[in-house]
Structure formats: C-alpha cells, structure tokens
Amino acid sequence: MGALAHRNFLKLLDFRGEELESFLPRWEAAAEKIGLTEKDVDFAVQEWIPAYWDTSLRGVRLCMAAYIRELVEMCSLDQWKKAGSKVVYGIMPSQPVCYRAIKFAGGDKVKISYPDFLMASVLNSFFNRADPLMEDTTVMTPRCRHCGLNKLRLNARRQDRIVSPDVVWNWGLYCNEGPKTEELIQCLEDPKWSYITTMVPHDQAYGSHEADNEERVQYLAAQLEYAQKKIGEITGVPVEREHMCQAIEEYHSYIVRLDYLNHLVGNADPQPITGNEITLFGAPTGMAFDTGFRYLREALETMIREVEARIAAGIGVLPKGAPKLGCHFIPFCLPWVDKAFLDQGVSLSFSTCFAFSKEQLNFIDCKNPYYTVAKHWYQGANAVNMKDEANIISEILKEYRLNGMLYGFYTFDRWLGAHQKTMIQMVEKQTGIQHFYIEGDFWDDENYRIEDRIRQIENISYFLHMEKMISI
Amino acid sequence: MEAIMKELAKQAKARPVLLQKAKEEGKKVIEYTGNFIPEEYIRAAGAEPFLMCRGGDPEAPDAVLEYMLRFMNPLARSMAGYWLMGMDVVTPITDLIVMQQTDNHVGRISELLEFKGLPVFKVGVPPDWDKQLAVDYYKDQLKKFVAKMEEVTGNKIDEDEVRKNFAKTNAINERLRKISELRKKNNPPIGFSEFIKLNHYSFAVDNDVMIGKLDELYDELKDAPGKFMEDCPRILLVGHAVAIGDYVVPKILEDAGAAIVADFLDEGIRTYNDDVALEGNLIDNFVDAKYVNKVPIDIFQPAWEQRFEYIKKLIEENRIDGVVWYQLAFDEIYDMECSCVAKWLKEMDMPMLKLESSYEYSRESMGPLTTRLESFVEALKGGKKNA
Numbered sequence: 082m083g084a085l086a087h088r089n090f091l092k093l094l095d096f097r098g099e100e101l102e103s104f105l106p107r108w109e110a111a112a113e114k115i116g117l118t119e120k121d122v123d124f125a126v127q128e129w130i131p132a133y134w135d136t137s138l139r140g141v142r143l144c145m146a147a148y149i150r151e152l153v154e155m156c157s158l159d160q161w162k163k164a165g166s167k168v169v170y171g172i173m174p175s176q177p178v179c180y181r182a183i184k185f186a187g188g189d190k191v192k193i194s195y196p197d198f199l200m201a202s203v204l205n206s207f208f209n210r211a212d213p214l215m216e217d218t219t220v221m222t223p224r225c226r227h228c229g230l231n232k233l234r235l236n237a238r239r240q241d242r243i244v245s246p247d248v249v250w251n252w253g254l255y256c257n258e259g260p261k262t263e264e265l266i267q268c269l270e271d272p273k274w275s276y277i278t279t280m281v282p283h284d285q286a287y288g289s290h291e292a293d294n295e296e297r298v299q300y301l302a303a304q305l306e307y308a309q310k311k312i313g314e315i316t317g318v319p320v321e322r323e324h325m326c327q328a329i330e331e332y333h334s335y336i337v338r339l340d341y342l343n344h345l346v347g348n349a350d351p352q353p354i355t356g357n358e359i360t361l362f363g364a365p366t367g368m369a370f371d372t373g374f375r376y377l378r379e380a381l382e383t384m385i386r387e388v389e390a391r392i393a394a395g396i397g398v399l400p401k402g403a404p405k406l407g408c409h410f411i412p413f414c415l416p417w418v419d420k421a422f423l424d425q426g427v428s429l430s431f432s433t434c435f436a437f438s439k440e441q442l443n444f445i446d447c448k449n450p451y452y453t454v455a456k457h458w459y460q461g462a463n464a465v466n467m468k469d470e471a472n473i474i475s476e477i478l479k480e481y482r483l484n485g486m487l488y489g490f491y492t493f494d495r496w497l498g499a500h501q502k503t504m505i506q507m508v509e510k511q512t513g514i515q516h517f518y519i520e521g522d523f524w525d526d527e528n529y530r531i532e533d534r535i536r537q538i539e540n541i542s543y544f545l546h547m548e549k550m551i552s553i
Numbered sequence: 554m555e556a557i558m559k560e561l562a563k564q565a566k567a568r569p570v571l572l573q574k575a576k577e578e579g580k581k582v583i584e585y586t587g588n589f590i591p592e593e594y595i596r597a598a599g600a601e602p603f604l605m606c607r608g609g610d611p612e613a614p615d616a617v618l619e620y621m622l623r624f625m626n627p628l629a630r631s632m633a634g635y636w637l638m639g640m641d642v643v644t645p646i647t648d649l650i651v652m653q654q655t656d657n658h659v660g661r662i663s664e665l666l667e668f669k670g671l672p673v674f675k676v677g678v679p680p681d682w683d684k685q686l687a688v689d690y691y692k693d694q695l696k697k698f699v700a701k702m703e704e705v706t707g708n709k710i711d712e713d714e715v716r717k718n719f720a721k722t723n724a725i726n727e728r729l730r731k732i733s734e735l736r737k738k739n740n741p742p743i744g745f746s747e748f749i750k751l752n753h754y755s756f757a758v759d760n761d762v763m764i765g766k767l768d769e770l771y772d773e774l775k776d777a778p779g780k781f782m783e784d785c786p787r788i789l790l791v792g793h794a795v796a797i798g799d800y801v802v803p804k805i806l807e808d809a810g811a812a813i814v815a816d817f818l819d820e821g822i823r824t825y826n827d828d829v830a831l832e833g834n835l836i837d838n839f840v841d842a843k844y845v846n847k848v849p850i851d852i853f854q855p856a857w858e859q860r861f862e863y864i865k866k867l868i869e870e871n872r873i874d875g876v877v878w879y880q881l882a883f884d885e886i887y888d889m890e891c892s893c894v895a896k897w898l899k900e901m902d903m904p905m906l907k908l909e910s911s912y913e914y915s916r917e918s919m920g921p922l923t924t925r926l927e928s929f930v931e932a933l934k935g936g937k938k939n940a
Contacts, residue, residue, distance in 0.1 A: 225888040226624040257656050258885050268857050268893040284654040284677030287667035467664040492624050495657035503620040
C-alpha cells in the first residue's frame with residue numbers, strides 16, 4: 082500500500098502530473114502531522130469516500146481538493162513561522178472577510194487558518210478519523226456536552242498537531258464556549274496561546290430585526306475594527322479599507338454563486354447532487370482559507386455547470402418526486418446521515434446556515450467595510466434573537482420547494498442548539514413546512530448510537546413518504 | 554441565631570404576599586436575575602424587586618424540555634420551569650422580568666419566556682470586560698434599564714433615592730462581611746448553610762429590617778461558641794450558584810463534619826465585598842464596583858487566572874483544607890474552568906472535590922452523593938490528623 086494510498090487519494094481529487102508529484106510529499110507530511118496513517122488514507126479511498134461522496138463529479142473532486150490544499154497549508158505553518166510569517170487563526174463561526182483582508186494586506190507575511198473547522202471537516206467527512214482529536218475525558222468532560230471543534234482545537238494543540246499562532250481572532254458571537262476555549266488552552270496547555278475576542282451580548286428585544294438596529298451594527302463594527310487594529314499591531318501588517326473592500330467583493334461574489342447553486346439544487350426535481358456535496362461548498366463561507374477562494378471558486382463554477390447539466394438531463398440522486406428535506410446545517414461531518422436519508426428515499430437538499438437572505442445578497446458597501454461586515458452578520462439568521470431568526474429563515478424557505486426541515490445535531494451549542502425546538506414551531510407556523518428534530522452532535526456523535534439515529538431517520542422518511550402519498 | 558433565622562425565613566417566604574398587596578395598591582412588581590441588575594433603581598422607581606434565583610428541584614428544569622435543549626444548566630431552566638409548572642406565584646403578577654444577559658443558558662431561557670408572552674427586558678453584560686468598548690456598552694445598557702424602569706412605573710427616578718438605596722445595600726454588605734469574618738475563627742459560630750440563607754433572605758426581606766436583624770445576629774454571634782467540631786476540616790465552596798432552595802449539598806457537607814468557611818459564587822449571593830460608592834455618578838460607580846473592579850465571573854474573559862488568584866487568597870486567609878467545586882450540570886464554561894482550577898490546586902497539594910448538580914436529589918441520587926461528600930470530608934480529616 083505505502084505511499085500508493087496517498088498518491089491514489091490525490092489522484093482521486095484530480096491532482097495530476099507535476100502538481101501531483103510536487104504536492105504528494107507535502108500531503109504525506111500533512112497527513113502524518115494530523116495523525117492519518119496510510120491505512121486511513123487507503124480506507125478513505127477504497128471505502129469511505131466512495132460511500133458518501135460522488136467523485137464522478139469534477140466539482141466535488143475539486144472542492145475536496147481545495148480543502149486538502151488548505152489543510153496542507155495549515156500543516157506547514159510551522160515552516161512559515163520559522164521563515165518569519167505571522168500566523169492568525171480564525172474560529173468558526175465567523176465570516177471570512179476580515180481574515181481574508183489580512184491576507185490581502187500582507188500576502189504570505191501573514192498566514193491564516195481555521196485549524197479546528199478544517200480538521201473536523203476533512204477528518205470526519207473524508208476519512209472518518211476525527212475521533213482521536215475529540216476524545217478527552219478530563220478537561221472538557223463528555224457529560225457536559227462540549228463542542229467537538231473546541232475539543233479538537235485543544236487536543237490538536239496538546240498533541241502538537243497545530244502550531245501556536247501569533248494570535249487567534251475568536252468571534253464569540255454565537256456561543257460562549259468558543260472564546261473560552263482560547264482561555265482554556267492558554268491556561269492549561271500553552272501560555273503563548275494569544276487571542277483577541279469579538280463578543281456582543283445576545284440582548285436584543287424579541288422579534289426586533291437586529292440588522293436594522295444601527296446602534297447594534299455600529300457596536301459590532303467597532304468591535305471588529307478594534308480587533309483588526311490589534312491584530313495588525315501583532316502581525317505588523319495593518320489592514321486598510323481597500324483590503325477589506327477587496328475581501329468583501331471576493332466573498333460577495335462567492336456567496337452570490339453559492340446562492341445560485343443552492344437554488345438549483347434546492348428546487349430541482351430530481352435533486353441533482355446530495356446534501357453532503359452541496360454543504361462542501363457552503364462551509365467555506367463560515368471560515369477563511371489562506372489559499373483564498375481561488376480553488377473553491379473553480380470548484381463551485383464546475384459544480385454549477387455539472388448541476389445544470391444534470392438538471393437538463395433529468396439526472397438525480399433519487400427518482401423524481403422524492404421528498405426533500407432542508408436542514409439547518411447538513412451534517413456533512415457525519416456523512417452517513419445524508420446517506421441514511423437517501424437510502425430511505427429522502428434527500429437533504431440545502432442548509433439554511435449557508436443560504437443567504439436577500440438583504441445579505443443585496444447589501445454591499447465598501448465605504449465603511451466594518452459596518453458592512455457587521456450589518457451582513459446581523460442580516461443572517463444565526464446570530465440574532467429567536468424570533469428574528471425565525472423570520473429570516475421563513476423568508477429563505479419560501480424560495481425553496483421542500484417537504485420538510487430537519488433540525489437538531491447541536492446538543493453541544495447553548496446558542497445555536499438550545500432553542501431549536503421552540504424556534505422551529507415559529508417557522509412551521511409561518512411557512513407551513515413540517516419540521517423534524519433529531520438530537521445529536523454535528524461534530525462528534527460518540528454519545529449516540531448510530532442504530533438509534535437510523536431508526537429516527539427511517540421514521541421521518543416514512544412519515545414524509547406517507548404524507549406525500551396522502552396529499553396526492 | 555435560630556430565632557433570627559426563623560424570623561427572616563418567615564419574612565422572606567411572605568414576600569410574594571407583600572408583592573401581591575403592593576400590586577393591588579398600584580405598585581409595579583419587577584423580577585430580575587443576577588448581580589448585574591441594580592435593584593436599587595427598581596426600588597427608587599417605586600417598584601418592588603424580586604430576585605429570580607430559585608432552584609434545587611428536579612421538576613422545574615425538566616418542565617422546559619418541550620421547548621429547550623436538555624443540556625442547559627438547571628438554574629437557567631428553573632427560571633422558566635417553575636412558571637411553566639404553575640409553581641411560581643410571582644411571575645404571573647410581575648410587570649417586567651429584567652434579565653441580565655451574561656451567558657447563553659439564561660439568554661435562551663429569556664427567549665423562552667418571551668415566546669410564552671411574558672414581559673422581558675434584557676440587559677446585556679459584555680463578557681470582554683477589560684475593553685473600554687465593553688464597559689461603555691454595559692453602562693449604556695444600564696441607562697436603558699433605568700429608562701425602562703421609568704417607563705414601566707411611570708415614575709421619574711430620583712438620583713437621591715437611588716443613593717439611599719445603595720447606602721442600604723452597602724449597609725447590608727458591610728454586615729454580611731462582618732458576619733462572614735466570623736467564619737475565619739478556628740471554630741466558626743455560623744456555617745455556610747445559614748450564611749447563604751442570610752444572603753437569600755436579604756434579597757426578599759425589607760432592607761431596614763434586614764439591617765437590624767443582621768446587627769442582632771452579629772451581636773449574638775461575635776462571642777458565641779463555635780458550632781462545629783473542634784479542628785474540623787475547613788472548606789471553600791466555589792461554583793456558579795447555590796440557588797434559593799438548593800441547600801442539600803452544603804447541609805450534607807456540614808453534617809459530615811466539615812465547615813464551609815468561605816465561598817466564591819457568581820450568582821444567588823450578594824456581592825457583599827463590593828460596595829458602590831455614593832458620590833458622583835451612580836451608574837458609573839455601580840459599573841466600577843460590580844463589573845470593572847470586581848473579581849470577574851467565570852464567563853468573563855479573561856477571568857480564570859485572576860479568579861484563581863482570588864481562590865488562593867481565600868484559601869490562605871481562611872486556612873482552607875479542601876475545596877468543593879459545585880457545578881451546575883451542563884454548565885460548560887464552569888466545567889472548563891474547573892479543569893484549570895483542579896490543575897492549579899493539585900500543584901498546591903490542595904484537595905478538591907468536583908460536584909455536579911442537576912437538582913436531582915432523589916433517594917437514588919442521595920446515597921452516592923452523600924457517600925462522596927462524606928468520603929471527601931473524612932479524607933480531609935485524615936489529612937489534618939496526619940499534618
């Protein structure tokens with residue numbers, strides 16, 4: 082097997098010729114760094130990836146390759162540091178603009194990375210091997226239900242799989258645990274683990290549209306600008322308005338095309354690609370790649386062309402008329418969930434988490450870029466009060482043809498996961514779309530038995546089929 | 554002490570009746586949560602404040618499960634749970650519930666109350682307390698809170714009236730500090746079980762009455778004999794909160810022969826070490842005393858190293874033999890801090906016991922809980938003998 086497994090893996094992702102030869106040793110080093118053995122890679126090539134990812138689609142292959150390129154970049158950060166580059170980590174949830182602006186300002190003088198999100202996505206989705214980085218029974222105790230990403234970040238540092246950055250910019254704008262994990266790492270593992278937080282209390286009146294609250298938007302903008310300035314002082318690379326604008330335009334052009342793909346997939350019957358596959362393209366809107374949007378954009382455009390072709394040919398992952406479920410965030414890190422639904426004749430079609438409101442798509446203003454980022458943040462559904470969230474999601478859902486929505490998988494998150502059972506009642510009322518809830522953990526499902534999850538999936542699927550038949 | 558405690562308990566229990574009466578007389582009733590809401594402004598607005606911090610029953614947290622994730626701390630869940638169960642006599646008559654927004658547990662529970670149609674007003678308390686931006690934000694939130702009080706009551710708040718109220722709470726703090734000092738004696742005349750109740754009563758009993766009763770109590774206790782066994786283990790209790798009604802753990806510890814002589818809790822207790830200055834701008838003074846200059850609560854950032862320095866100070870000043878970390882179930886941030894504290898205490902050779910409470914004190918749970926606590930106390934006793 083040997084290095085062949087690595088070579089086969091890269092070939093599967095469309096690496097060819099000189100690029101394959103030059104990238105292979107870097108990938109092998111990266112795989113070793115994050116704890117992937119050749120056996121793991123071979124298992125992925127032979128079994129895991131074929132089971133959950135349609136690599137006959139070039140867009141999928143290119144997108145997976147974009148993640149791998151970014152992972153290899155992350156694993157070489159120690160070399161960049163030695164060569165004098167500064168390292169800035171970002172943490173999901175955030176929005177890539179501010180981090181990408183750092184890159185526009187500094188080029189390779191500053192390297193950016195989202196190590197936990199990247200590793201969780203790659204290791205879970207492509208290799209089923211994130212467990213060793215999420216297992217910890219002493220520091221973040223399992224019964225307390227901590228976030229897999231935070232556990233992974235802590236353990237990756239403990240196991241020396243990631244370098245200590247010059248600074249982490251942590252947006253604690255959803256949960257409390259994300260930013261506190263930086264403090265935990267600093268206190269327990271690495272006194273040099275330096276961080277800056279951007280936090281705003283969740284204190285808005287129920288039902289208020291937070292994006293319309295100028296005071297609130299201005300406060301977040303001030304917090305972002307403050308953090309960016311501090312980071313500039315650490316890296317020695319000040320970020321100017323023009324860099325922010327470049328990043329806004331780059332991001333905006335990506336989400337506009339992603340939104341187009343969402344609509345293609347969400348409204349096509351039969352559905353041309355799986356939920357896992359579309360989520361691959363959505364997830365990078367919650368993190369910034371050091372390698373930028375270049376590879377992702379190529380993958381996205383390829384995917385769009387392939388999806389259009391499949392729609393024209395009437396090709397789908399399930400027969401025409403199969404029920405479709407939207408999700409908050411299709412659990413692509415547990416790719417068997419999507420597959421289990423498909424096996425039951427139901428497709429997961431898109432994630433509201435990576436669908437954009439009209440406000441977000443239409444608002445772009447570079448005069449005050451931090452204000453723009455802040456406004457965009459509150460125009461989205463996740464950071465705002467429950468009723469505002471329900472209203473935003475209801476508006477988005479009106480644009481899709483769905484038979485239901487699936488929520489859950491957020492037992493670790495006291496912001497995103499805590500209120501879902503109530504919030505979905507409000508969306509159901511506004512849209513008439515039936516919602517389902519499965520308790521689970523998006524990143525780390527070790528507390529749940531797969532058999533139980535499959536049984537719930539079978540029940541939901543059965544219900545959807547029956548409802549469809551009865552309504553006909 | 555027993556008679557005073559009984560009297561205070563009686564008055565505290567009668568608080569809802571007084572609130573109902575006040576309501577009938579046209580007064581407004583304002584519930585609030587936590588230490589970042591200055592109740593002095595509620596009083597100065599002519600309204601009656603009521604602290605929402607009840608816990609210790611397993612049914613109340615369970616009552617919210619239809620609406621909320623089950624992995625939320627039981628104190629936050631109880632805030633809505635008692636009301637959902639119909640076991641809350643104050644919330645149905647309240648005119649406003651002012652909820653400090655310090656973490657997502659209470660944040661989402663606030664939204665559940667709003668979803669159910671209750672009048673909620675949120676006060677944002679930024680966790681990044683060492684930034685001027687955050688300090689200004691909190692001050693601004695408090696100004697909005699004051700404006701809301703005026704709106705709800707229809708009364709213009711008189712600054713002098715606020716000052717008078719702060720003077721009274723400072724007076725209560727001073728007396729609690731004096732009583733707490735008595736816990737430093739080799740054999741304290743008062744235990745934590747009484748001390749935490751004094752704190753709880755002080756939120757419910759008329760301030761002037763409370764001041765008088767605390768004076769009486771101090772006079773009685775200052776030369777009183779100790780209430781514990783000689784040379785019993787001395788414990789520091791650290792955690793999020795010992796809620797009103799959640800008295801099981803302290804009682805077991807004290808029954809097992811330990812004295813909880815110091816505490817470090819973030820809620821459900823008066824911040825009695827931090828008086829508000831009475832000169833100048835009172836909002837600024839309140840923010841300085843309770844936000845800027847106070848030892849940060851667990852959720853604030855950065856906090857844990859500074860908090861541990863304070864824990865070390867308490868250990869030293871109170872000659873502590875062991876620390877009990879009292880954590881509410883699913884309180885993820887406390888769980889993380891506990892790992893730091895455990896490591897640092899281990900480096901000091903200071904024994905620590907971590908307890909998690911889901912307010913489940915059934916017969917099945919009590920056996921193992923009591924055994925753990927008793928074993929810990931016995932180990933501390935053994936350690937003392939060997940020393």
